[in-house]
Amino acid sequence: MGDIRQSLLPRDVLSAAKELLYHLDIYICNLVQSGRQPPLVDSKTLELVEEFILHAPKDRNAPVRKMSALQELQLLEIMCSCFQEQSRDAVRQLIFSTLFNLQGNQADESRMMLLGKLVSMAVAVGRVPILECAATWFQRTHGVYCVRLAQVLVDDYCSMVPGSGPTLHNIHSMSPRFCCQFITAVTTLYDLSSEELTPPLELLQMIVLWIQEDPRLVLITFLNTPLSGNQPLSCLDVTPLGGLVRWCIKAPLAYRRNEKQVRTNGSSESETDAGPLFSALHLSVLQVFMLLPNILSEKGLYGHLALLQLDSVAALTSDLARLLEQTDEHTHTCADAHALSQLALDRLAQALQVAMASRALLCSREDLRAICSRLPHNNLLQLVLSGPVMYYNNIHTPPLAYSPHTAHSPIASHTTLPTLPTHTPLVSHPASHTQYHTQPFMTGVQFPFRPSH
């Protein structure tokens, strides 16, 4: 394909790019047809793409070809129809990755620029094939770039043009895979560590709606991906669960911080709305966890795959501990602050318990106690960390674990009760009595809420 370069050179930028796309389509069709595994696009072709579509300078001497804004728009339109018209999935995927897979060279910048514009346009005009390709791109690309692409969309649809949110909203029905990846990228992007990294309310509302409508949406990528087991570390998580859990737990503290800032700045309207949204989102996340036992069992991964990594949970708890300490220092007087802290801890406890029960989080309660040791006291967290009391007063009703079978299985399956997760013997934790505010976890000590007899 390298030989067409001479024919492309004399052309103007747009027609050269157009011509190249045309040849690329044919070339990749043939490549896929040949059945060679894996179909490899040769470096000459990649270079042509960089030169004539991305307009990266081939060498210092070559003149920089640049497209006008109008030409770029025309090119994007051509690309859109190119993907739309190509009926074969494999061909489409290969063209997309030829164009947009990062090569680690200086063309990557313009590659990301063009990708951002193409995906944004695809969202606007509803080009499902492009969104599907982009979903795959998300899966294979380093998280940093994924976050950048997500940022483009959020900027375009949530910040730049107010009221264009509904357009973005539709992507969950157009391409659930893309939507799922988008959520993962967005939750990675906005880690609530600063005001800039707090999701815009419009985006939050959208995500809550998406997940409420179909909680399985957040599992789409996971459900559709044959798990290789060893995902490249730099990639996005296979589900947004970790990010969403982080959002919900940190939100009461993060938004409180924002609120304070806003208060000093003057107006405050959006913050009042965020509370219920996060509450709903948190519930949805727990409901998604509850779906997992069945799904994991079906995939034969029950107890083998941690969708929520212990180390990311650990990072979260230490983050939370730090935040709580900070707020503690600043807002001793505020009763609200205490309630919000407790809300954050309640949510943490709930997320940990439900994730553990659904085997999305693979660890022992002892592990949890370790990572939660710096957190202040919370009744529910205490209960979760110690685990349920193992004997049950009502001897007539046998204890039922949340096995993958209970949810949708026939009655008969109850005869085969799975064994309960073994209760970890309570051991005193070294860090548990170091500080005044930390989790006072001690063997045999009654919880404050349990009235003593």
Place this chain on the structure above:
Amino acid sequence: MSAQKDCEFLVKKARELVSEDPCAAKAWLITARTLYPADFNIQYEMYIIERNAEKTASAGRLLYDMFINFPDQPIVWREISVITAALRSDSQDKHAQFLRGLFETLPGRVQCEMLLKATEQCFNTLEKAEMLLLLLKRFPESVVQHGVNLGETLLEAEVSENVETPVNCFRKLFVCDVLPLVMNNMDMRLPTSLMQKYILKAAEFYIGYVSRGPSPDVQIQGTQDGGTLKSPGVSRGSQRYVIDGLSEKSSVVAEPWERLLDIVTVVGARCEWQGDKGQRNYVDLFQRVKELCRYLPSLEGETRSRCCSQVVICTALILFRSAFLYVSAVQPSLFQGQSLLHAMNSGPWILVEDLSSVYSDVDVERAALKHAHKKRKLVDGREKTMSSDDEEGLGKSRGRHIFVNKAEMPSWAETLESFRTARESWDLLYSHDGLETEFKKICAAWKTESWLWFRIFLTDMIIYQGQYRKALSSLHQMAAVHQPQPGQQSPSGQASLEHHRALIQQASCHYALGEYRMACEKLLDVVGGLVPPSQDLNRSHEDQGRTKTRPRRGNDLRLLPCTSRAVLPFCLQLMLALFKLRAFTDSRDDLSLGHVVVLLQFDWPQGEMLFLKAVEKICQQGSFQYENFFNYVTNIDMLEEFAYLRTPEGGRIQLELLPNQGMLIKNPSPALGVELNTLLLQGVQTMDRHHTVTRGITKGVKEDFRLAMERQVSRCGENLFSVLHRFCVNEKIIIIQSLP
């Protein structure tokens, strides 16, 4: 430290949150459930949140979990009974609909189990049956196991609960709901005897349902003379009907006769009845039964008995349906629902002898009557034989024509057809001993002898057959039953008219039997209770006159509207018929002849021919004494004729028509007579001044006659109905006494 305390803590926390942040409450409960999956209260709390928010799918899911995991929790059962109650009810309120929707989200197997268990916990037979019925309707495969048992339970309940009528809640469930499920389930093997039992239970119910009387709390005010409904309560009230124990909606049975036919079809198919499988309608059904009946005698053994029961069941249904249709047209106020339909354009109707030939010549009549008596005997002799459909061919009972004013009864054709079908099916049932025995068993089981409406049909049927003696005894019994009750008396006099129905029929029967005096007594009783209608009512009779094209044979019948405008003319005609023969015998009977003359005024000039015959007779006699003449004869033609009779040209007939004449001669002493005399004499004196002076004792009488004549002429415009009504009421004793 106990698990229970933990659970209580978690549930309490959720309860605190639910109103302000339901999502948080749910999050708590989800967490709680993963901690204590075996705790009932946690799951129940989850369910309550979803149920209160009317979230059908999630509430259903949680109910399912509870049903599976906590099958022994009383709270779960209380919940399930609330839901099943909603399923049984026809309430349209939002919560009931939610509960029904909730049930629908459950997997079929769970629904089935839930209903079964809920049924087990029911102690009320009706509720239990309704519950089981829900199960059977949803899960046809359960019909095999539970269908017949449920049916039997309902039939037993009927007995044990001592219900009075076949139209009760148990029977309704059995017939309308259980039976179709059982009958249409071809996986079940049902013995023929059971199916016959069931079809008869169904028929008894449906017949009882259609023929149910008006609700006692609703006053049915029929309309007389086809007037408009004045009572606003009628249209709403008479349609309301509730079977004890059921809701108003489930008390409604749509198209009962069609449903019954459906069952006949299914039973027919299952019992391998002879003939076409699909009985499209009752006419087809009857046709088939008649065919079947023809070769019934040639059958033997089991085939014969099977065929017999087919014929009896089908024919009985046809009989009761046709009889019902006939009676509901003739006596609509007997029935709920029907009353409204018919009351709009017609009241009750009475089957009586047709008397429109009463004005015909006596000799013709006499001959016809003799002939008819002969024929009647002949027919009675061969009563039980089936004959062809040819109405004209045979004697009285076969070929009797029933006249009806078609304008007044728009459905006359259907009514007469129903009557005919009912009679034919009755005849068919009595055409074989085997059939008769079977049919009588059905009647005994259903206690048909207590069905007033059916007795009305039977009476009309035997009247039609000419068995007047039997009809009379039946009418006597009915009259006793059908006394007007004080509460039922409506301002229009409808109730009393209906009471007169039996009297009129009795009069008609006595007349047909030749028992004139009895006939007269009855009809005068009737007339005594009537209010004479206003004058302008002769038009309907003109209609009748016009339809009278072919000569009557004197044995026809008529359906007479039970209104005073129709009844009074009929009574007058009947009276005329009673006296006509006596008046024109060879021996002299001036009283009868006078009555005839009075009665002939009605429907004038229909009776002109007879009147001339009467005049001829008077001329032959040379004299005529009838003291009521001037009281009741106001017809100008007649007055002229009588005035003429006295003249030399008329033959100087001696007419003693003044009441005082008779009184003067026969009874000069009573105070009343003297008074009248002086009154009349005063009149004579005044007349003398204007008219030519006459001489002799009789001259005064002559003047009286003239005076009376002139006075009568001025009375010509008087309401004839009132005059004749007065005649019947005032002269009742004389009239009756003048008959042997």
